[in-house]
Amino acid sequence: MRCLHVVPALAPEAGGPTTAAIALVQALRNRGLEAEIATTEAPPALPIPVFSFPVSRWTLRQYAFAPALATWLQENIPRYDLVHLHGCFAHSSTVAAAIARRHRIPYLWRTLDHLSGPSLAKGRWYKHLYLRTVDAANLRSAVFHCTSEPEAQWVKGWAGDRPVLTIPLGVDPIPAAPDACHTLRQRWGLPIDTPIVLFLSRLHPKKQPEILLQALAGLDRPWVALMAGTGDPAYLKRLVSLSQNRGLGDRVKFLGFVQGEAKTEVLRGSDVFALPSQSENFGLAVAEAMAAGLPVLVTPGVQIAPEIERAGAGLVIPPTVEAWRVALETLLADPHQRQSLGQNGQMLVQQTYQWGAIADRLVTVYRQLLSPS
Incomplete structure (x- = not known):
């Protein structure tokens, strides 16, 4: 055929x-x-x-x-x-x-x-x-x-x-990278116990990364956000300005487009995956994050959100800054919950995707x- x-x-x-x-x-x-x-x-x-x-x-x-x-x-x-x-x-x-x-x-x-x-x-x-x-x-x-x-x-x-x-x-299998937690933090000069929140998608208004940045700005605990993706230069400049104006400083890293070993490292070395997108017909990056064992934070606009919720693979959060601040606070404070959600996500991928x-x-x-x- x-x-x-x-x-x-x-x-x-x-x-x-x-x-x-x-x-x-x-x-x-x-x-x-x-x-x-x-x-x-x-x-x-x-x-x-x-x-x-x-x-x-x-x-x-x-x-x-x-x-x-x-x-x-x-x-x-x-x-x-x-x-x-x-x-x-x-x-x-x-x-x-x-x-x-x-x-x-x-x-x-x-x-x-x-x-x-x-x-x-x-x-x-x-x-x-x-x-x-x-x-x-x-x-x-x-x-x-x-x-x-x-x-x-x-x-x-x-x-x-x-x-x-x-x-x-x-979803293609995510290669094993047993040292990713260490090498990723070493690459960015971070303490080994600093939680990393990963945004891995195009930097586009539809993805609503501003919600994530503003929610993170309201947290009192340590964190670092990796913004992995490309987009319109003018829009990227707006996001950088937002980060600076909210006093986020070096806690937000704009990585650009990542692939290959660099992509594996951020997937295997981060602690939470976040995508506050307005709309996703599937959400391939979300599925990749689950395959890597990350708990995922998504909006109801990510169309596989019902499957994520049923599987207990992450949290489905309304697209408001306060709701995302509370969800991030909850996950970053509880490594056992992160591990449980991540394991459920891996099982969902193995069974469905x-x-x-x-x-x-x-x-x-x-x-x-x-x-x-």
């Missing part, structure tokens, strides 16, 4: 969606599928077949307008049995859906939270116009792939009578879509 995954961009700085797309295709290939990616701005030396094309510099970057990619899709989609789209409001998804539809090739559409109420509220007029005009016919022929049940409920409002499937993402099992579910869906009946 030949399956083409169409991803707007594979730049590592894009975070979870990029990581998930690569891991998903690798898992499908491990199951014997001839799965490949067509995209823009892919890094070199990926472990899977990727066809990457440049983005036009004369259009909105988030739309990822790539004429050469469109030409390639026109010529090559007919060679595939099935197409799997990643993301809405992207040139690649719109073009690939139209071509697949014209050639009667079935396609799944992973919406990446783009059809949720909070997401559509930003740029409401043009997003609704785009969906009702440019992508109207494409939506009417898609099978939708959501990664959480709350996301699926949003998508059903746009799907009409089309199928909406809920299949979560997986394994790429092999998720690939098996997708292969079953692919075969059903290709079945003559």
Whole structure:
């Protein structure tokens, strides 16, 4: 079975969606599928077949307008049995859906939270116009792939009578790093008993890192926050200014984008993971933190929050500074609770978010879509 995954961009700085797309295709290939990616701005030396094309510099970057990619899709989609789209409001998804539809090739559409109420509220007029005009016919022929049940409920409002499937993402195993607690603190000149709060995500207003910083500023106990991620330089400057104005000084470290051994070290060496995001269709960084044994603090907007709460893997906190201050105070004061929540999170990942099992579910869906009946 030949399956083409169409991803707007594979730049590592894009975070979870990029990581998930690569891991998903690798898992499908491990199951014997001839799965490949067509995209823009892919890094070199990926472990899977990727066809990457440049983005036009004369259009909105988030739309990822790539004429050469469109030409390639026109010529090559007919060679595939099935197409799997990643993301809405992207040139690649719109073009690939139209071509697949014209050639009667079935396609799944992973919406990446783009059809949720909070997401559509930003740029409401043009997003609704785009969906009702440019992508109207494409939506009417898609099978939708959501990664959480709350996301699926949003998508059903746009799907009409089309199928909406809920299949979560997986998590790659986090390498062991038995000395990470020591080496991470040594790297930043911290006492060995200083609790570390980790924010590992894009620095974007949607992620609401200001809530975390202001909540931490209200604590009387020792702590250090590692802010691992990239973002718009102007927004990063605002966060640095906020940190300085609240007198947080050297207790907040802005690490930039981390990957490889550096990412393993912050995951294995921190004490608490925090993501006060307004909305996450899944929350891959949250799942990675649980895989590393960290207790997680999230908002109800993180769509796997119900699973976290049921498993006792973390705390689900309303997105207010005071609520987050209290939750952080509670966890930082109780290492036994942190350990218990972290162990529960690891169990949740092992039972629910394994790429092999998720690939098996997708292969079953692919075969059903290709079945003559």
